[in-house]
Amino acid sequence: MLFTRPKLYILFFIVAFGCHTGKHLTEYQITKDIVSDKAMVVTAHPFATQVGVDILKSGGNAIDAAIGVQFALQVCFPVAGNIGGGGFLMYRESNGKVHALDFREKAPAAASKDMYLDAKGNIIEDLSTFGHLAAGVPGSVDGMWEAYQKFSRLKDWKKLVKPSYEGAKNGILLTPREASGFNNNAEEFLKANGRPTVYGSQKWKAGDILKQTELAETLRLIMENGRDGFYKGKVADLIVAEMKKGKGIITHEDLENYHSKWRDPVLFSYRGYEIASMPPPSSGGIALLQLLKMTEKIEIQDNDWHKTPLTHYIIEAEKRVYADRSKHLGDADFYPVPIKTLTSDAYIKERMSDFNPTKASYFEDVEAGNAYESDQTTHFTIVDEEGNAVSLTTTLNGGYGSMVVVEGAGFLLNNEMDDFSSKPGTPNLYGLIGAEANKIEPGKRMLSSMTPTIISRDGRLKATVGTPGGSTIITSVFQTIVNIIDFKMNAYESVAAPRFHHQWRPEQVYYEDNCFTPETLKSLSIMGHSMERRGPIGRVEAIVVDKNGRLTGGADPRGEDDAKGY
Ligand code: GLY
Numbered sequence: 001m002l003f004t005r006p007k008l009y010i011l012f013f014i015v016a017f018g019c020h021t022g023k024h025l026t027e028y029q030i031t032k033d034i035v036s037d038k039a040m041v042v043t044a045h046p047f048a049t050q051v052g053v054d055i056l057k058s059g060g061n062a063i064d065a066a067i068g069v070q071f072a073l074q075v076c077f078p079v080a081g082n083i084g085g086g087g088f089l090m091y092r093e094s095n096g097k098v099h100a101l102d103f104r105e106k107a108p109a110a111a112s113k114d115m116y117l118d119a120k121g122n123i124i125e126d127l128s129t130f131g132h133l134a135a136g137v138p139g140s141v142d143g144m145w146e147a148y149q150k151f152s153r154l155k156d157w158k159k160l161v162k163p164s165y166e167g168a169k170n171g172i173l174l175t176p177r178e179a180s181g182f183n184n185n186a187e188e189f190l191k192a193n194g195r196p197t198v199y200g201s202q203k204w205k206a207g208d209i210l211k212q213t214e215l216a217e218t219l220r221l222i223m224e225n226g227r228d229g230f231y232k233g234k235v236a237d238l239i240v241a242e243m244k245k246g247k248g249i250i251t252h253e254d255l256e257n258y259h260s261k262w263r264d265p266v267l268f269s270y271r272g273y274e275i276a277s278m279p280p281p282s283s284g285g286i287a288l289l290q291l292l293k294m295t296e297k298i299e300i301q302d303n304d305w306h307k308t309p310l311t312h313y314i315i316e317a318e319k320r321v322y323a324d325r326s327k328h329l330g331d332a333d334f335y336p337v338p339i340k341t342l343t344s345d346a347y348i349k350e351r352m353s354d355f356n357p358t359k360a361s362y363f364e365d366v367e368a369g370n371a372y373e374s375d376q377t378t379h380f381t382i383v384d385e386e387g388n389a390v391s392l393t394t395t396l397n398g399g400y401g402s403m404v405v406v407e408g409a410g411f412l413l414n415n416e417m418d419d420f421s422s423k424p425g426t427p428n429l430y431g432l433i434g435a436e437a438n439k440i441e442p443g444k445r446m447l448s449s450m451t452p453t454i455i456s457r458d459g460r461l462k463a464t465v466g467t468p469g470g471s472t473i474i475t476s477v478f479q480t481i482v483n484i485i486d487f488k489m490n491a492y493e494s495v496a497a498p499r500f501h502h503q504w505r506p507e508q509v510y511y512e513d514n515c516f517t518p519e520t521l522k523s524l525s526i527m528g529h530s531m532e533r534r535g536p537i538g539r540v541e542a543i544v545v546d547k548n549g550r551l552t553g554g555a556d557p558r559g560e561d562d563a564k565g566y
Contacts, residue, residue: 028173028562033492034553035546036565042541042553043069043380044468046562047076047172051163052382053564061153062384063091064160066392067144069380071164071219075212076172078199078412079181079399080378080468083218083230085414086139087394088278089147090265090452094387096459098267098276099151103143103260104445105136105416110249113440116422128422129429131192132248134402134415136446138230140394143260145227150262161223168410169216171209175560179204185400192403194245198410199400214410231255238409246404257443268343270296271485273462277453277477278393279339280332283325284451286342287474290321292481293348300486306498306516308523309357315502315509315529316361318475320351322432322504330437331445337437360528362507377450377468381541383461383551389543391452391464393473398429419446430471433505451477455484462545463491467556469538472510475501476538484544491544491554491563499537510534 028046041052051072052065060068066089073081086105092098114121116128128134148157174182182189182199189200198212221229229235236255243250265276266285270292277285294317304310328338341347354361377395395414396402402415421434428434430449438447451473452466463484467476476499483494498515502508509529516524521531539556541563546552553563 028175030555030560030562031564032555032557032561034563034565036551036553038385038566039383040543040551040553040563040565041065041069041380041382042543042555042561042563043073044080044378044539044541044559044561045073045077045175046560047167048072048081048380049562049564052380053566054163055154055160056382056384057566058159059154060160060384061151061386062382062388062390063147063151064154065382065384066380066390067148067152067160068163069382070140070144070392070394071161072167073378073380073394074411075164075167075215077178077378079178080376080395082138082394082396082401082412082414083140083222084135084138084406084411085394085396085401085416086136087143087392088282088448088450088452089143090276090278090391090454091147091151092276092389092454092456092461094461096456098265098454100263100265100278101143101147101260102263102281102445103139103146104281104448105139105414106254106258107417107420107440107442107444107446108137108249108251108254109442110251111417111440111442115440121423123423123426128418128420129398129402129415131402132243132246132404132413134417135248135250135404135413136416137250137254137258138414139258139260141222141230142227142258146260157226158223161219165216165219165223168212168219171211174204174206174208174210176206177560178210179206179208181399185403188403189400189405193405193407195407197405199405212410214408216410218409218411231258235409238406242404242406242413245407266343268293270481272457273485274456275453275481277451280329280337280447281445282448282450283329284449284474284477286329286339287321287325288451288453288478289343290324290348290351291317291474291478293345294352295482297349297352300482302487305487306520308520311500311516311520311524312357312360312527312529313355316355317352318502319361319504321474322502326433326504327435328437330434330447334441334444335437358527362528376470377473379452379466379468379539379541381464381466381543383464383543387461389454389461389464391454391466393450393452393466393468395450395468416446419448427505431503431506432471449473453477453481455481460545463542465540465542467538467540471503472501472537475499475503476540480540480542484542490546491542491552493554494544495540495542495554495556501537508532510537512537
């Protein structure tokens, strides 16, 4: 196996900053690979992980901790953590019942099919990705409120939001990544807002304390008033006022009418394991099912990992799955997504029937946007003492979303409207192509790739997995599951292993460093695959139950992700 396991691991490291500063944390301890007996939290940021662990230790269940973490990520990880975006939550109760909550953003009522096109029908550059018009109606606060109503054990909303309120008010320690993220985007923040905002207001460095006074007030209103603290009253007024400043279209009615929705999870088996993942408006669950079912048709030996035959097979499967995604998937509330057909054994068999084991299939190439994103969107995963599990992926879409910070309310709005197909056949931010199924319609949810997933076996929890990464989310989750199930990797091994990605168009296999040997690269090229090395693909978080029933946590080494348990 090319990926030699334990040697690559950073088992534990501390990010320490400056000297003691009163109430503030002066260091973060980041753990990448951990084993615990009772409960575990894995998130993109040590502040958020700690908030989740504290809630669990105070008697909260996985849903309570997830709510705390969602708000905490807004405070410490604003590149993707959010109250101005949306996401998907998968929840598996310890009794085996699985629930899927869709709190994806919606197109405002005034949205229309051609809203990002000029008079000639061409896409107006940046309009769906940058600035006020790029924002969909946020779903995160409603999603957390809905999950709280249905599943909270603590029944104490204030307690769940309070750590984030205090973090925003008193300040949190900036990590190297967050500091450089703010600095690198300072001009964009200024351009989108026409005024200095909290993130772009100074030159930041690791160890600085970030205080977010306006955000603290917003979180206080949410803490005191629940859902209404965001969708009504002062915060809603501020969002609508912000919209007016920048030709945005979100109204008070859009905000009041926003409701998250419980959906039927996508449930299927893979080599005897039960997999539960997210249905439309995410493409994740259906695409994951197709990829795993295609892979189940072949035998995998221990030493096949990233060797030419298996890699070729997976690339070919990925092409077919992403081609299906582009044509057939969208919000099933608006478009009759052919879920039964796409997920049927007969269809999946037929789809791979023209697979050629020695030659790449070729699809006409198109000029596509790049697929180079990894920090946008974020995933976290939690298992509580009872064995209830949460797998939650949440996003603003691009890093810092639309770049618009709601004045007076201190949080970023998403640029999720770009996940619609603005013009059929034209790629979006991630190079993904869409069709009629994903056209813009008022009140519709834009298609997503987010794939929060929970795996069980014989009725017992086995693993929870998910990642950011735009279009690469599906293939990263897929490879992590194959690493766990077929290659018997533990949680950390499975997330740390190098990854590759093909999404049908562009006609390109992207791969990370140390993914393939030179010989494998050469043989894949000879077969006709166009191979392109790129930066990190995704930041996967996983919790895997080992054979002794202990929880093993893997926090992706590609970021400042942190796993803690007890
Ligand atoms: N915005 C990325 C996704 O939802 O897939």
